[in-house]
Amino acid sequence: MDIERTLLMGNEAIARGALEGGASYCTGYPGNPSSEIIGNLLLHKNKYELEVEWSVNEIVALEAAAAFSFAGLSALVAMKQNGINVCSDFLTTVCLNELKGGLLVVVCDDPGPLTSTNEEDSRHFAKIAQIPLLEPSTPQEAKDMTSWLLRLSQDMGVVCMLRSVSRLSHCRGGVKLGPIPQQVEEPFFDLQKPLVGLPQLVALNHQALLNKMRKIQNVFEHSAFNSYHGPSKARFLIIAGGLGALYAQEAVETLGLEAVVGVLKIGTLWPLPAAFITRHLYWAESVLFVEEVDPFIEDQVKVLYAEHTEEMGKIIFYGKNTGEVSGPNGPGVGEINADIVLEALRSIFNIEDASSYSSYSELSGKLTSSMLVPRELSFCRGCPHRASFFALNAALKLDGRDGFVIGDIGCYGLAAGETGFNQIKALHCMGSGMGNASGFSKLSSFGFNQPAVAVAGDSTFYHACLPALVNACFNNADVLFVILDNSITAMTGFQESPATPSDFSKENAPVIIENITRGMGVKTTVLDPLENIQEAIELIFNQLQEGGVKLVVFRRACATYEEKSLPVTSFARVEETKCVGESCGCDRFCIRVLGCPAVEYDYNKQKAYIIEDSCNGCGLCVKLCPKEAISLLEKGDMSCDY
Amino acid sequence: MTINNKVTNLIITGVGGQGNVLAARLVASVLLEEGYEVTVGDVYGLTQRGGSVASHVRWREKGTLPPLVPSRSLDILVAFEPLEALRVLSRYGNEKTAAVVNETPIMPIGVQTGRFHYPNLAELQEGLDLLTEKLLMIKATAIARELKQLQALNMVMLGALAGSGFTAIKRENFTRILHSYVPKKFVDINRKAFEMGINASSLILEDYRRN
Numbered sequence: 001m002d003i004e005r006t007l008l009m010g011n012e013a014i015a016r017g018a019l020e021g022g023a024s025y026c027t028g029y030p031g032n033p034s035s036e037i038i039g040n041l042l043l044h045k046n047k048y049e050l051e052v053e054w055s056v057n058e059i060v061a062l063e064a065a066a067a068f069s070f071a072g073l074s075a076l077v078a079m080k081q082n083g084i085n086v087c088s089d090f091l092t093t094v095c096l097n098e099l100k101g102g103l104l105v106v107v108c109d110d111p112g113p114l115t116s117t118n119e120e121d122s123r124h125f126a127k128i129a130q131i132p133l134l135e136p137s138t139p140q141e142a143k144d145m146t147s148w149l150l151r152l153s154q155d156m157g158v159v160c161m162l163r164s165v166s167r168l169s170h171c172r173g174g175v176k177l178g179p180i181p182q183q184v185e186e187p188f189f190d191l192q193k194p195l196v197g198l199p200q201l202v203a204l205n206h207q208a209l210l211n212k213m214r215k216i217q218n219v220f221e222h223s224a225f226n227s228y229h230g231p232s233k234a235r236f237l238i239i240a241g242g243l244g245a246l247y248a249q250e251a252v253e254t255l256g257l258e259a260v261v262g263v264l265k266i267g268t269l270w271p272l273p274a275a276f277i278t279r280h281l282y283w284a285e286s287v288l289f290v291e292e293v294d295p296f297i298e299d300q301v302k303v304l305y306a307e308h309t310e311e312m313g314k315i316i317f318y319g320k321n322t323g324e325v326s327g328p329n330g331p332g333v334g335e336i337n338a339d340i341v342l343e344a345l346r347s348i349f350n351i352e353d354a355s356s357y358s359s360y361s362e363l364s365g366k367l368t369s370s371m372l373v374p375r376e377l378s379f380c381r382g383c384p385h386r387a388s389f390f391a392l393n394a395a396l397k398l399d400g401r402d403g404f405v406i407g408d409i410g411c412y413g414l415a416a417g418e419t420g421f422n423q424i425k426a427l428h429c430m431g432s433g434m435g436n437a438s439g440f441s442k443l444s445s446f447g448f449n450q451p452a453v454a455v456a457g458d459s460t461f462y463h464a465c466l467p468a469l470v471n472a473c474f475n476n477a478d479v480l481f482v483i484l485d486n487s488i489t490a491m492t493g494f495q496e497s498p499a500t501p502s503d504f505s506k507e508n509a510p511v512i513i514e515n516i517t518r519g520m521g522v523k524t525t526v527l528d529p530l531e532n533i534q535e536a537i538e539l540i541f542n543q544l545q546e547g548g549v550k551l552v553v554f555r556r557a558c559a560t561y562e563e564k565s566l567p568v569t570s571f572a573r574v575e576e577t578k579c580v581g582e583s584c585g586c587d588r589f590c591i592r593v594l595g596c597p598a599v600e601y602d603y604n605k606q607k608a609y610i611i612e613d614s615c616n617g618c619g620l621c622v623k624l625c626p627k628e629a630i631s632l633l634e635k636g637d638m639s640c641d642y
Numbered sequence: 643m644t645i646n647n648k649v650t651n652l653i654i655t656g657v658g659g660q661g662n663v664l665a666a667r668l669v670a671s672v673l674l675e676e677g678y679e680v681t682v683g684d685v686y687g688l689t690q691r692g693g694s695v696a697s698h699v700r701w702r703e704k705g706t707l708p709p710l711v712p713s714r715s716l717d718i719l720v721a722f723e724p725l726e727a728l729r730v731l732s733r734y735g736n737e738k739t740a741a742v743v744n745e746t747p748i749m750p751i752g753v754q755t756g757r758f759h760y761p762n763l764a765e766l767q768e769g770l771d772l773l774t775e776k777l778l779m780i781k782a783t784a785i786a787r788e789l790k791q792l793q794a795l796n797m798v799m800l801g802a803l804a805g806s807g808f809t810a811i812k813r814e815n816f817t818r819i820l821h822s823y824v825p826k827k828f829v830d831i832n833r834k835a836f837e838m839g840i841n842a843s844s845l846i847l848e849d850y851r852r853n
Contacts, residue, residue: 005674007667007670007671007674007680007682009684114685137706138681138706140706167683167708167709167710168709170683170684170685171681171682171683171684171709172666172667172670172680172681172682172684173679173680173681173682173706174674174679174680243708243709246706246707246708247708247710249705250707250708250712254712337708337710337712338708338710338712339712339713342712360714360735360736360737360773361714363772363773364731364732364735364773365732367728367732367769367772367773368728368732370761371725371728371761371765371766371769372725372728372729372732373725373750373752373753373758373759373760373761374750374752374758375657375692375693375694375725375726375729375750375751375752376692376693376750376751376752377691377692377693377751378691378692378751379691380691380692411691414691418751418752418755418757419751588756591754591755591756592755592756593755595751595754595755596754597692597748597751599754600749600754601754613787613792
């Protein structure tokens, strides 16, 4: 009889692995696809001897976690791929320490990307920092590798790294659980063993690290995380990492190539188990690589081959460097899937793909081109960003100097599209808008007069905007910053930020934005943009006419988050007698401009109407309708006319 | 004993916020309990903001499957929105695909603002019919509204799937584990929604048989 399996998401499995691996402290900053790791551990916080926190950014998260390791307890840090850039300054120095407790960095990459501004391959950081790296193929392995790496980290005294990808972090599968250790060491920081990275010690520490990595490579040679499926002495070998191993296996089965093709699954990616791979390479005449994003395994295996060319004879390599493993945008771009592996194998083995020329494909192509319209993302019903960007758009138009908005990552990033009136014209990494805007203001000495307004969310403000704000003050920039404070980290699934009040009475947020900025001497104005849409427009316009560093906080709770605890009490309704439709002169303002999920247009009646159970009664359309044809009603007296 | 190791591919699609992720979890939990190896692939992240969402549920007796359905390999489609049904079929559908589709459209923002036109519903349904072997169009939104609980739409659709006979998943296994997936006060309404979904697809199937 099987041990009972529990259905776990990849990220839940990593969280479970943290518990089974004896982590006492888990930190991280929210970011898709990693957010559920810390989110899930927070649910267990009180059940086990465990500290869990949302840190203010990834480097602080790693520095805080390292303290536990310094004192002999184990810790885990979770982040998305961009996070490893933020924490890399500390990572590339703490890796030189002889650690007492385990320290595991979990990075979830986003090939595709599905929800990111890049598709960076974080595996390279394992090479840069010279730390052991594993990548799982299933939720079961995600859990097992997490707990195993925490122990390896403690045993060997090195920082370890686990790489996941969106599809693994967010896929669900059956997982057999293991026991959670109860006993925790007494924490103690040994004053006789200072962790000081003085230049004269660095070379010695670096040497010690590389020695440990050689030992770890030996461990990896025999690791159960590496495996081979296929005929013995296969002449055609697929070397695959992560989900690539499953895609490869499925493609081989689909094409009936099991007797000819072997799949070598590599779970220990750095240092690579060279002897294990060499044993299989020895028989191979052709090798195909399947892995997410960059040719990381591919490049290393080629180096390995270069060292053993004579004994191995000629091998033809297929992969991203040679172009056979490629999605629609070319090799090394986008996420991989079974289709990509199937296509590569079909072209190498000359197997025709019957399905791609079928009448079905032709028909679906025809129907798609005539009917399938895109479904672009939009702000939720009642979203305060809709009002904020409406105000920014109106004020910049009034100002008339071709001003623009620069943003960063968060729900408000959607303002690069129609839902936010196409306002955002540059968008890169956390807080980048603030630094960009300071720089734009410096262009004035070269005759540039377009105002650049930077926006950032509350969580982003603490994460990455404070240095840019100080820089703007220090270097006398003329710049307007707008903080879109919805008091939560909404985009990634509503994690608390330092601006999140414990009970929605706006005074008691742990760290209050305007207290910081006013303390810096920045002129700061706080306003609810939904309640005061006209004032918001005037405020932005007026601030644009003034010199110096100005900051506006548009503060209004995230509507979708608020709805989780407060029921919707009102809704808007169009009074048909007042709505004059296209003859208004407003050109169907409420739907054309607002793009609210609840407002639609009846082309037969020539009137706007509101889907009442989709409306949350934010009232923005009520305030903006030129004919005052929309009014708010209480939910209680709703005549239910479904 | 011989192992029937055929892969079954099911996709549950809809628009962010319609509850497809929970529906996929329920299906997967039932399959896991029934002893299958099951993998669910979800697209996450921006799902609250009105985008297209799809959960790929894949299972077989033995051997872990990767989380994405290969192109043209879909066996069963459950679509909470008709345009999303077309989107999924255009890539994953084939001559044998069976589908349970909610009739009620949700307008994409580009349609609302006038840049695009939502296809004529009759033509869309005709297109879906051509792209599937069996198609059940369900008035799921209307049923959920009748229950005054729009969020129960996903349970209506799961009921419709259970009533369709497109999978061998046992109905009672769904209702049995429902309580561990929805808050206590919503269990009854969800169970009711599930049953109304079963009835809705049973009625359509009966009609088919008569004609």
